[in-house]
Amino acid sequence: MPNFVAIDFETADFGRDSACAVGLVKVRGRQVAERYYALIRPPRRRFVFSYLHGIEWRDVRSKPDFAGVWPALARHIAGADYVLAHNASFDRGVLEACCEAHDIAPPETPFVCTVKLARALWDIRPTKLPDVCRRLRIALERHHDAAFDALACARIGLTAVRQGHLLERGLLR
Numbered sequence: 411m412p413n414f415v416a417i418d419f420e421t422a423d424f425g426r427d428s429a430c431a432v433g434l435v436k437v438r439g440r441q442v443a444e445r446y447y448a449l450i451r452p453p454r455r456r457f458v459f460s461y462l463h464g465i466e467w468r469d470v471r472s473k474p475d476f477a478g479v480w481p482a483l484a485r486h487i488a489g490a491d492y493v494l495a496h497n498a499s500f501d502r503g504v505l506e507a508c509c510e511a512h513d514i515a516p517p518e519t520p521f522v523c524t525v526k527l528a529r530a531l532w533d534i535r536p537t538k539l540p541d542v543c544r545r546l547r548i549a550l551e552r553h554h555d556a557a558f559d560a561l562a563c564a565r566i567g568l569t570a571v572r573q574g575h576l577l578e579r580g581l582l583r
Contacts, residue, residue: 412577413438414492414522416564418556419504420463421452422470426507428452429476430465433556434486435564440571442564446486447557449473453511463554476508487517492577494567496539496559498523520581524566527580531570542566 413436420431429450436444451470460466487493495501498521509516528534528542535541539562543550548565552558570577 411439412491412571413489414494414564414567414577415487415490415519416494416560416567417487417501417505418495418559418563419501420465420554420556421459421504422465422467423452423454423456423458425454426503427476427511428454429504429508430457430470431463431556432479432483433558433560434483435560436486436490437564437568440568442561442568444486445557445561446482448479448482450479451475463556475512477512477514480509480512480514484517487519490519492522492581493517493519494522494524494563494577494580496524496542496563496566498525498580522567522577522580524563524580527566527570527575527577530579531573531575539563 416435418433419429422428422430430452434446449470451473455467502521506516525537528537534545543562550562
């Protein structure tokens, strides 16, 4: 039984180092064990994607930067067999860019992409998070809210595991 962490980042602008929110859900033994959410002060005040996630500079100006939330993220990721993300190349890229910007070694935990998983296991298309959740009857309370997106991603992973599928089908290469 794999233990995994689902992660979702929201970014302020087009730079991968501009994480402004992170949601993380830790799954152990087929159950959600822990949840973590943090607003992050990005390196620039310019917000391009507020129309998607509703986060603005005034919401994050007094929050810690990525280095400030990293210890909590690292603690949650430690010991996980996989990190799951919906469109994992994006979230892995954000994690790696933020780590690089703060001279932090990124985790070596393999990423599983729930987009790839949804296509490979259930032939779901289109594979946007709301589409996959609707097809699998998974609640998605607020799309583009990192906490809720991470929880939905964890539930996609749990659905696969409960159906006897291997998460390796969604490994990001």
